[in-house]
Each structure stands twice: as structure tokens, then as C-alpha cells.
Amino acid sequence: MTTLWDTTGTAVVKELAAQRRTGGAVVAGVALTMVIVADEGRVAEAEDAAATAAEQHPFRLLVVVRRQVESAIPRLDAEVIIGGRLGPCEAVVMRMYGRLGLHAESVVLPLLAADAPVVTWWHDRPPRRLATDALGVIADRRITDISLAPDPHDALRVRADDYAPGDTDLSWTRGTPWRATLTTTLDSVAGRRGEPVRILGGRVEGDPGNATAALLAGWLISRCGCGIDVVKSERRPGASGVDQVVLQLDENEEVRVQADRRGGAVVIQPYRPDTRVALRDRPLGDLLGEELRRLDPDEPYSEALGAATRTTGLAERSPVRQHIWVDPAQPDALPVDPESPDEELRQSPRDAGAANR
Structure with a gap:
């Protein structure tokens, strides 16, 4: 030096x-x-x-x-x-x-x-x-x-x-583990049914003032085309600001992903036993490294940001x-x-x- x-x-x-x-x-x-x-x-x-x-x-x-x-x-x-x-x-x-x-x-x-x-x-x-x-x-x-x-x-x-x-x-990058877990969970439900899953509504529980929670809800809205609310959790959310995501599916089914305090989450879905997945809060360097993997426009982020703020044409x-x-x-x-x-x-x-x- x-x-x-x-x-x-x-x-x-x-x-x-x-x-x-x-x-x-x-x-x-x-x-x-x-x-x-x-x-x-x-x-x-x-x-x-x-x-x-x-x-x-x-x-x-x-x-x-x-x-x-x-x-x-x-x-x-x-x-x-x-x-x-x-x-x-x-x-x-x-x-x-x-x-x-x-x-x-x-x-x-x-x-x-x-x-x-x-x-x-x-x-x-x-x-x-x-x-x-x-x-x-x-x-x-x-x-x-x-x-x-x-x-x-x-x-x-x-x-x-x-x-x-x-x-x-x-704040968008901090929600990547939640998005990946939700995508995998819904894919498994669709695979069991043999047909696409239709989401009728849901909620993100956590800190309503947290940007990651708002962007996660915006991402779900942009993907599902239904209302997703951000509500205050009864428990203290982690660094991501999200504690639990609950989605109502057609056929009166519900999918729930709930964070625990051991660096993971419990996935609750119909007709299957509860499973645990890794969902740890990542350090700043890992977040930065993820953002450097792609340098083209991040369209899912723009869609989530637009849905979260009700702004079109981003x-x-x-x-x-x-x-x-x-x-x-x-x-x-x-x-x-x-x-x-x-x-x-x-x-x-x-x-x-x-x-x-």
C-alpha cells in the first residue's frame, strides 16, 4: 500500500x-x-x-x-x-x-x-x-x-x-432467499397437482416500514396479479424485515413460509409434512456479490418497485x-x-x- x-x-x-x-x-x-x-x-x-x-x-x-x-x-x-x-x-x-x-x-x-x-x-x-x-x-x-x-x-x-x-x-437483494423459497414451494405444489397454481391473495408479515418487506409484496403482486398486504408481525422479524409469508391458493389451500431464529424457515403446505429450509440473513459482502453477477437491467426489481409504489412504466x-x-x-x-x-x-x-x- x-x-x-x-x-x-x-x-x-x-x-x-x-x-x-x-x-x-x-x-x-x-x-x-x-x-x-x-x-x-x-x-x-x-x-x-x-x-x-x-x-x-x-x-x-x-x-x-x-x-x-x-x-x-x-x-x-x-x-x-x-x-x-x-x-x-x-x-x-x-x-x-x-x-x-x-x-x-x-x-x-x-x-x-x-x-x-x-x-x-x-x-x-x-x-x-x-x-x-x-x-x-x-x-x-x-x-x-x-x-x-x-x-x-x-x-x-x-x-x-x-x-x-x-x-x-x-433492500431488494435481501429478499432473494424469500423469493427463491416461495418459488420452489409453489413449484412443488404445482408439480403435485399437475397444473399451474393460482394465487388468490396473501400477506407479508414483518415490519411494515421495511423496504424489503414492501418489495417482496410488490414482487408477489407483479407475479400473481392479486392483492398482497404487508402487515405487522407479532414476532420480531430478522434483518430482512420479513417474518412470514402466507399465500391463499385456489381449492381452499394455503402455503405458509415462516422464519425461525436458527437461520432457516419452516415451509407449511397442504398434504405434505412441514419442511425446514435455509433462510439466513446474509452479510453485506454477499449481497454486493450477488448484485455483481448480472449487469443488465434487473426487470423483476423494476416490476416489484413499480407494484410496491403503484408506479407504471419503469x-x-x-x-x-x-x-x-x-x-x-x-x-x-x-x-x-x-x-x-x-x-x-x-x-x-x-x-x-x-x-x-
Whole structure:
């Protein structure tokens, strides 16, 4: 690891190239560039998650920490790491002071891995409109985490209003074991009957204020075309915010999947003995690794988000974002309206290329 104090973007690029020449055996190639935007208090957690995800998907890691944006003197401190504490990846951790943080893309763009997709993850409260952060505009995939918002329901609505294909959220990823278990269970019922199962209604029991519970209900609504309520559970739900899912089927049958406190769940279905399945809460690194398995638009997420917020047409929106300049030093300033011809917009060169593909 090399630490560069009060440095420049050019010096960081040169140091990374020098480290790659000497440590190339550690990282022979990268599949993508992971850009993490994190608050100082969450950097260690983000690095641990990135190290876990890098074991599955070798990438170049660029961590951006914006500090003291109001400072009059811009400054860049950087750590260049090949292997080491971050595992099998090459990384640059950048702490940007002053107004340099408002132009973080000027330092990040020269560090992107050549001909590799870009994923931006906000391990903090993301902007209400991702296009106001240029690090989101240059990304092919954008990952947020509604669980970090003070009001998850409001954040869910914000993400639906601002959605563009390529967006996803870790609250959605936390529900993957529930979706897999429900799909397998219903497939087994259909196999026994020899005909498709028709779901007439149901409920998700857990924390009604939890985004994962809302997205799980939205996914069921989008798949089943019937009403699915989110109700408060009498028991304390796990980290996913879901305690139990109950589905009413035709022919007066009911399927119930109930979490236990041993990292699993009990599946109760008609005409079969109760069975236990694994349904553990996964660490942050595993969630991040799952999101990096696919970089195309996550259509099931957009359908679930649309159903949960009663928003239509999410998948038909343009995946190309245009940068909207907002100066945080002017708290009363409103974001530029992309539809207004009188406002100046800056389109990312990467987006311009994507539009031509």
C-alpha cells in the first residue's frame, strides 16, 4: 500500500500503474470497475464488503469519500492498494476535501479499467436524483440501499420516481432467499397437482416500514396479479424485515413460509409434512456479490418497485442519464429539469457512447 498526501489525480494514475507492474500477479485482470461512495464512518464496512465481493468478481475498486465540501482549499489524499487488506482486487481509496468532492469524476474517470463496465454503489444516503452525482451518471449499474434512509417508505417512492434501467437496491437483494423459497414451494405444489397454481391473495408479515418487506409484496403482486398486504408481525422479524409469508391458493389451500431464529424457515403446505429450509440473513459482502453477477437491467426489481409504489412504466424509461448540476453550497438551489431546454446539462461521455450502441 502506498499513501499519497495532498496529491493530484495524475500522481494517483501513475502510482496505480507502477503498483500494477510490480503486483500484477495479484490481479491479472478485472471484470469491472466498482466505485463506492461512502461517508467516512462507513468506509471500513464498505471495504470489508468489497473484499468479499472481489473474491467472486475481480474488479478495480475506487472508493470516494467526500469530506469538508465547504472547505476553501481543495485537497486529495489517496491510498493505492494492490491485494493486501482488500483481497484480490486493485484499489484506490480517495478522500476529497473542499469543492474537489463536487467534481470527483475528474479524478475517477482516468482510473476506470479500460473496456470494463462501471458499477457505482452508494454506501450512504444517495442523492434523491442519482443524476445529480456524476459518479452515478458514468455507471452502467447503480446500487443504493434504502435501509440507510431515515424513512424507508419515502426512500422507496424516491427510488421509483428517479428509477432508470440499471438501478437496483440492496433492500431488494435481501429478499432473494424469500423469493427463491416461495418459488420452489409453489413449484412443488404445482408439480403435485399437475397444473399451474393460482394465487388468490396473501400477506407479508414483518415490519411494515421495511423496504424489503414492501418489495417482496410488490414482487408477489407483479407475479400473481392479486392483492398482497404487508402487515405487522407479532414476532420480531430478522434483518430482512420479513417474518412470514402466507399465500391463499385456489381449492381452499394455503402455503405458509415462516422464519425461525436458527437461520432457516419452516415451509407449511397442504398434504405434505412441514419442511425446514435455509433462510439466513446474509452479510453485506454477499449481497454486493450477488448484485455483481448480472449487469443488465434487473426487470423483476423494476416490476416489484413499480407494484410496491403503484408506479407504471419503469422498464420503459431510458437507461441513459444526463448529469444535473447541483451546488450543495446553495441549499435552496433546485436540480435542473432535464426536460427544460433553457438549462445546461452535461452528458457523460460514457452515456453518449451507450446511446450510440
